[in-house]
Amino acid sequence: MSKIEEKVEAIINDKLLKQHNVELVDVEYVKERDWYLRVFIDKPGGIGLDDCQKFSEALGKILDSSDDIINGAYILEVSSPGLDRLLKKERDFIRERGKKVDVTFYAPFNGEKMITGLLKEYDGKFLTLDEIDPIPFDKIASVRLHIEF
Numbered sequence: 001m002s003k004i005e006e007k008v009e010a011i012i013n014d015k016l017l018k019q020h021n022v023e024l025v026d027v028e029y030v031k032e033r034d035w036y037l038r039v040f041i042d043k044p045g046g047i048g049l050d051d052c053q054k055f056s057e058a059l060g061k062i063l064d065s066s067d068d069i070i071n072g073a074y075i076l077e078v079s080s081p082g083l084d085r086l087l088k089k090e091r092d093f094i095r096e097r098g099k100k101v102d103v104t105f106y107a108p109f110n111g112e113k114m115i116t117g118l119l120k121e122y123d124g125k126f127l128t129l130d131e132i133d134p135i136p137f138d139k140i141a142s143v144r145l146h147i148e149f
Contacts, residue, residue: 004029007069008037011062020055022047025081026088035074037063040081047080087143093122100146103127109139116146 001009005027012024025040041047041055056078063069063076087093087101097119104114117129126134127143 001027002029004037004070008039008059008063011069012039012059015062016055016058020051020058022051022055025085025092029070029074035070035072037070037074037076039076039078040085041078042081042085052078052080084144084147087119087145090122090124093119093127093143096145097121100148101129102144102146103129103135104141104143105139106141107139109135119143 008029009024009027012027016022017024020041022041022043025042026038027040028036028038030036030038039055039059041051043051056076059078060076084102085092087096099119100116101119102114102116105112109115115129115132117132119127120130121128121134122137125137127137127140128134
């Protein structure tokens with residue numbers, strides 16, 4: 001996590017979460033064509049467009065009033081993590097235990113580039129899915145909630 005992401009996460013945790021009754025899912029500060037600050041929020045029952053707009057306006061005011069957080073131009077995006085949300089933090093794995101996930105590997109693992117299974121356990125070093133031996137977490141590129149079509 002970059003210093004900017006850490007600063008923005010601290011501001012959100014300190015000043016905005018309780019006020020807006022949301023959970024912070026993730027913060028990304030990435031360079032694409034332009035710099036983007038992406039904030040993903042959620043709440044029980046799901047997040048709506050109005051929630052994102054109000055949160056974005058509140059966060060934007062705080063960021064605009066302080067020059068020591070982000071120097072230069074950036075685009076602020078606030079959104080839901082989506083149905084196929086990325087699981088990154090320990091709390092994500094705890095919350096989603098028992099749900100079906102898609103696990104993608106950096107390189108084929110046991111002959112597979114991706115597997116789907118029920119999330120059973122995550123201990124920081126290994127991810128355990130149903131009927132599959134524990135997977136070393138350093139072999140995993142991403143874990144997302146599985147969507148049934």
